[in-house]
Amino acid sequence: MKTIAWIGVGIMGKSMVRNLRKAGFCLHIYARNRAKVEDVIAEGAIFHDTIGDCVQGCDVVVTMVGFPQDVEEVYFQPGNILDRAAPGTYLIDMTTTSPTLAQRLYSEGTARGFRVLDAPVTGGDTGARDGTLSILVGGEEADYQACLPIFQAMGTNINHQGPAGCGQHAKMANQIMIAGALSGVCEALTYAQAQGLDLHKLVASLATGAAGSKQLDAFGEKIIGGDYAPGFFLKHFVKDMGLALGEAQEKGLSLEVLGQALTNYRQLEAQGFGDLGTQALIKHYQH
16 A cells, blocks of 8 residues: 545644655645645645545545534545545545544445545644644554554554544544643633743643643643644634533533533634634633
8 A cells, every 4th residue: 555645734733744744645735725735736645636536546535624514525426536546545534523424434335345444543734744643543443553654654553443433532532631631721821820820840840740731731831831733723623622512511520621611612702713824722711
């Protein structure tokens, strides 16, 4: 499996394409806006004007798009992946999407002769660039093993979580953890500032203690400096938390911290901050 069609070359996808090329894979790419991917085209990725043309003749199709409706479009719309990829092709959706949609894609894909995996990632733009992503895979064990060299070109913590949809359920758990941890960082910094503490000194002091976290390491100094450049878009995090809350409610679970974080983020998105990074949550606390 050396030829990969990659659909959706965004902030993280671009770095993942580069790492796959470094590992020796041939990359065919599709993006809605060619101008945004001219750099990877110049580096050797082969651009196609349509999804159908992109996936033809490829051993593997990887999708990493924005929202569940985008996943539905690229797979199910006439002339797209399920219509144009050859039976036997591995289809890997790395978008964070609904576990229910992942199971539907598996059912419909396997019925048409495809091998389907859901494989969302965590690690942000830094993990994508450095090839150190955590990759959470759902689907058949044999298909996971067959695609492992592809995953190893992009990540270092790669695990088969279970049947179709389990990769997405694992990603939901990840986003629930982030929602609480990043809310804690923002509330702690808000409190510390109100008490007149040196925030730089505080972050350095707490980073190695019991309150230390990946969120504090990644965003503590950025929050202090007012740097809201996106490693992961706020609007996409709103989407993810909404999916997680919906899945939790279907199981009769009450996740109060997640619910409050989602409310706070939705307010920020409504105020026009959707294209900022997730660390812009601090704006909720600034009055």
